[in-house]
Amino acid sequence: MAGKIPRTFIDDLLVRVDIVDLVDSYVPLKKSGSNYVARCPFHTEKTPSFAVTRNKQLYHCFGCGAGGNAITFLMDYSHLNFVEAVEGLADFAGVQVPRESGEMPAKKNNVTEVFQVLEQVASFYVEQLRDNISAKVAVDYFKARGLSGEVAREFQLGYAPDSWDTLSKRFKVQQLVDAGLAIAKEGGGIYDRFRGRVVFPIRDRRGRVLGFGGRVLDDSLPKYLNSPETSVFHKGREVYGLYELLSKSSKPERIIVVEGYMDVIALAQFGLGYSVATLGTATSKEHMELLFRFTAELVLCFDGDKAGQKASWRAVEAALPCLRDGRQVRIMRLPEGVDPDVLIRDQGLEDFELRVSSAQTLSEYFFERLSQGLNLGDMEGRASLVNKAKAYLEKLPNGIFRDLMQDKLKALSKIEKLDFFENPATLKSLRHRQTQADKKLSPVRIVISLLLQNPEFIEVIEQKNINWLMINLAGGDLLKQVVEIIAQHPNINQSQLVEYFRGRETEKYINIMMNHDFLISGAGLKEEFSGAIDRLIQQGKSSRFDELNAKQKVSGLSVNEQQEMLSLMSPK
Numbered sequence: 335m336a337g338k339i340p341r342t343f344i345d346d347l348l349v350r351v352d353i354v355d356l357v358d359s360y361v362p363l364k365k366s367g368s369n370y371v372a373r374c375p376f377h378t379e380k381t382p383s384f385a386v387t388r389n390k391q392l393y394h395c396f397g398c399g400a401g402g403n404a405i406t407f408l409m410d411y412s413h414l415n416f417v418e419a420v421e422g423l424a425d426f427a428g429v430q431v432p433r434e435s436g437e438m439p440a441k442k443n444n445v446t447e448v449f450q451v452l453e454q455v456a457s458f459y460v461e462q463l464r465d466n467i468s469a470k471v472a473v474d475y476f477k478a479r480g481l482s483g484e485v486a487r488e489f490q491l492g493y494a495p496d497s498w499d500t501l502s503k504r505f506k507v508q509q510l511v512d513a514g515l516a517i518a519k520e521g522g523g524i525y526d527r528f529r530g531r532v533v534f535p536i537r538d539r540r541g542r543v544l545g546f547g548g549r550v551l552d553d554s555l556p557k558y559l560n561s562p563e564t565s566v567f568h569k570g571r572e573v574y575g576l577y578e579l580l581s582k583s584s585k586p587e588r589i590i591v592v593e594g595y596m597d598v599i600a601l602a603q604f605g606l607g608y609s610v611a612t613l614g615t616a617t618s619k620e621h622m623e624l625l626f627r628f629t630a631e632l633v634l635c636f637d638g639d640k641a642g643q644k645a646s647w648r649a650v651e652a653a654l655p656c657l658r659d660g661r662q663v664r665i666m667r668l669p670e671g672v673d674p675d676v677l678i679r680d681q682g683l684e685d686f687e688l689r690v691s692s693a694q695t696l697s698e699y700f701f702e703r704l705s706q707g708l709n710l711g712d713m714e715g716r717a718s719l720v721n722k723a724k725a726y727l728e729k730l731p732n733g734i735f736r737d738l739m740q741d742k743l744k745a746l747s748k749i750e751k752l753d754f755f756e757n758p759a760t761l762k763s764l765r766h767r768q769t770q771a772d773k774k775l776s777p778v779r780i781v782i783s784l785l786l787q788n789p790e791f792i793e794v795i796e797q798k799n800i801n802w803l804m805i806n807l808a809g810g811d812l813l814k815q816v817v818e819i820i821a822q823h824p825n826i827n828q829s830q831l832v833e834y835f836r837g838r839e840t841e842k843y844i845n846i847m848m849n850h851d852f853l854i855s856g857a858g859l860k861e862e863f864s865g866a867i868d869r870l871i872q873q874g875k876s877s878r879f880d881e882l883n884a885k886q887k888v889s890g891l892s893v894n895e896q897q898e899m900l901s902l903m904s905p906k
C-alpha cells in the first residue's frame with residue numbers, strides 16, 4: 335500500500351493527544367491515585383482493573399491483559415485497522431493526516447473514488463435487474479425463491495449482465511480495477527469480473543458498498559464469486575448482512591451466523607432479520623469480536639454436511655479467546671444436506687426459531703466433539719480428552735465460563751487436579767505473583783523493561799560504554815533495538831516507543847515489559863537498572879569466555895583471542 339503516514343506525524347500525534355481524554359470519551363474514567371480507572375471495556379468485570387496512565391500515555395488492564403497506546407485503543411475499541419486508527423486519532427486531535435512524498439493525496443482520493451464507483455455500480459446492477467430484458471432469468475431465480483420486492487430492495491439485489499464489457503463501457507477503467515470489479519487482461523484492456531450473475535452488494539456498518547458477491551444462474555462454475563480484497567474490502571473483518579441487520583435493531587438479542595448470502599436473505603424474507611454470513615472465508619476471531627460488539631449471543635448455523643461441520647468447529651475455535659463472561663456461542667445443528675435457506679422455506683419461521691432457541695451450548699458441543707472416538711470408560715480415553723481439551727481451554731479468558739468448562743472437564747475425565755489451570759487472577763494476586771517473578775527475571779529483561787519505562791535511563795547505558803558484541807544473549811537484539819530507538823529520539827515517551835514495535839514479532843513482549851510493575855520507585859529503580867546492566871555485561875563476558883575456552887580445546891586460539899581470554903579472566 336502506497337502513501338505511508340510519516341513516522342514523525344505519528345510521533346507528534348501521540349504527543350498531541352492525551353490518552354486520558356481519548357479513552358474518557360469512550361469509557362468514562364475515574365481518577366484513582368496517579369491513574370485513571372474504569373471497568374474494562376474489553377472484558378466483563380464488576381470491579382475496575384482497567385487503568386490509563388497519563389505520564390506513560392498508555393492503558394493496561396490487569397484483568398485481561400489488554401493494553402497499548404492511543405492508537406491501539408482505537409484499533410481494539412472501534413475495530414479499526416492501523417491506518418483507520420491513526421486517522422481517527424487525527425480527527426480527535428483536529429489535524430490532517432499527511433502522506434509521504436505527495437503520494438498519499440492520490441491514494442486518499444483513490445479510496446473515495448473506489449467507494450463512489452462501487453456505489454454507482456451497485457445502483458447500476460439494481461437497474462439492470464429491473465430493466466434489462468436479459469435479467470429475466472435473475473428475476474425468475476429470485477421469484478422462485480419467494481423473495482419479495484421489498485427484500486430485494488433492502489439488500490439492494492442486482493444483476494450483472496452476461497457480457498465482458500458492461501461496466502468498462504460506462505465507468506473508468508482504473509477505478510473498476512481498483513474496486514475489484516474488473517480484471518486486467520494480459521495484453522492490455524480489462525473485462526468485467528461479474529458476468530451473468532445475480533449480485534449481492536456487501537456493505538460496511540455505515541452502509542458503504544465494499545464489494546459484491548455474485549451467484550451464477552446456470553451450472554457454470556464457480557457457483558459463488560466474491561470481490562477480491564481491495565483497499566476498502568477486507569474479508570476477514572467484514573460479514574454480509576450486518577448493515578441490514580443493524581438498520582433493524584442496533585442491539586439484537588442474538589445474531590445467527592450462516593454460510594451464504596442467500597441464507598441471510600431467505601431468513602430475512604421469512605421474518606428472521608438477525609443473521610449474517612461470512613464471505614467465503616472461515617469465521618475468524620475478528621468476525622467474532624465484531625459481532626460481539628452488538629450482541630451477547632452468537633448462534634452458529636452451518637450446513638449439515640461435512641464441510642459445514644468443519645466450518646462450525648473452526649468457528650468455535652476462533653470464538654474461544656473471545657468468550658469473556660456474559661458472551662455466549664451456541665451451535666445449531668441442521669439435518670445433513672439441508673441449509674438454513676431450505677429449512678426456513680420448508681418448516682417456517684416458528685419451527686426455525688424453535689431450533690435456534692434450543693441450539694446446543696458451546697460446552698456441550700465442545701466436549702461432544704472432542705470425545706468423538708474416545709472411550710471415556712478407560713483411563714487412556716480420559717487422559718486423551720484432557721490433552722485435547724487443554725490447548726483449547728487455555729485460550730479462554732479468565733472468568734466464570736472458563737471455570738465451568740474446567741469443572742466439566744474434571745467431571746468427564748474424573749481427574750480432580752488439573753493443574754494447568756491458573757485461578758482467575760485478581761489485581762492483588764497478579765501483583766504478588768509479579769513480585770515473586772521479579773526475582774527470577776533475567777538481567778536482560780530487567781534492563782529492557784526499565785529502559786522502556788524510563789527512556790531517560792539511556793544515560794546509564796551511555797556511561798557504561800558497553801561492548802554490544804558481547805551481549806549476544808537471548809533478548810540482546812531486542813535490547814539493542816530499544817537502545818537505538820531511544821538514542822535516536824531523545825525525549826521519546828513510552829507511548830511513542832511502543833509504536834515502533836507495532837506489527838513486529840516482539841510487539842507482545844514489549845507490551846508485557848512496558849507494563850511490568852517493579853514495585854520499587856525513585857532512586858531505587860535507577861540502581862536496579864545499573865545493577866542489572868552490570869550483571870548483563872558479566873553474563874556476556876562469561877559466555878564469551880566459555881566460547882573461547884571451548885574453541886581452545888578444539889582448535890586452539892589466535893594471539894588476539896588468547897589476549898581477549900586473559901582480559902576476560904581479570905576482574906572488570
Ligand SMILES: [Zn+2]
Pocket residue numbers: 374375376377384395396397398399400
Ligand atoms: Zn480487561
